[in-house]
Amino acid sequence: MKQFPWKTYLFWVLLTEAVGALSGFLTRDGARQYAETITLPPFSPPGIVFPVVWTVLFALMGIGAARVWLAAASAERTKSLWLFFVQLGFNFFWSILFFNLQAYGFSLVWLVVLWVLILWMLLSFRKVDPLAGWLQLPYLLWVAFAGYLNLGVWILN
Numbered sequence: 841m842k843q844f845p846w847k848t849y850l851f852w853v854l855l856t857e858a859v860g861a862l863s864g865f866l867t868r869d870g871a872r873q874y875a876e877t878i879t880l881p882p883f884s885p886p887g888i889v890f891p892v893v894w895t896v897l898f899a900l901m902g903i904g905a906a907r908v909w910l911a912a913a914s915a916e917r918t919k920s921l922w923l924f925f926v927q928l929g930f931n932f933f934w935s936i937l938f939f940n941l942q943a944y945g946f947s948l949v950w951l952v953v954l955w956v957l958i959l960w961m962l963l964s965f966r967k968v969d970p971l972a973g974w975l976q977l978p979y980l981l982w983v984a985f986a987g988y989l990n991l992g993v994w995i996l997n
Contacts, residue, residue: 848910853902859928860898863935864891870939881992897982900975901928904965907972920964920972927957944994951990955983 864871875887901924908920934954938947958980966973 845906845910849903849906852906852909853899856898856902856905856928857895859932860894863932864894867935867939870936870942874939874942878993879996881989881996884989884992893982897979901979904969904972904975907969907975908965911968914968916964916967920961920968923957923961923964927954927961930954930957938990944990944997948987948990948994951983951987955980955987958983 905921905924908917908924911917930950931954934947934950937943937950941947958976962973962976962980964973965976
């Protein structure tokens with residue numbers, strides 16, 4: 841009987857959550873100032889929603905990456921993991937651009953690139969492990985919603 845590779849899943853989830861936590865830590869002052877001074881677009885969720893949603897999304901990213909890592913070695917697996925790290929880097933820097941630098945227009949362009957990278961990663965993951973790809977769908981949808989919020993903040997402020 842094959843044992844469940846929980847250490848692999850734990851590694852990938854913790855790695856992904858650590859990137860999110862570091863980004864949150866580095867942007868905490870900018871996010872606080874943002875919450876106090878920015879005019880928000882309609883349908884903006886309460887602030888408490890964001891850390892909860894992002895924690896779940898980072899966990900799903902990590903689970904997907906673990907599933908891809910555990911798949912048989914292939915060029916598609918390598919490409920999928922490369923895309924994972926590139927989109928994770930884009931995700932990390934978006935918060936800094938948006939909250940700390942308040943570069944709302946540039947962060948929107950950055951977010952569009954991030955959305956394309958997530959879609960590319962999702963499609964690549966699906967080729968390696970279909971479930972790993974589908975686990976990225978909530979992330980893709982949330983970033984699309986974040987694009988609406990980013991655009992709204994840019995227009996209103």
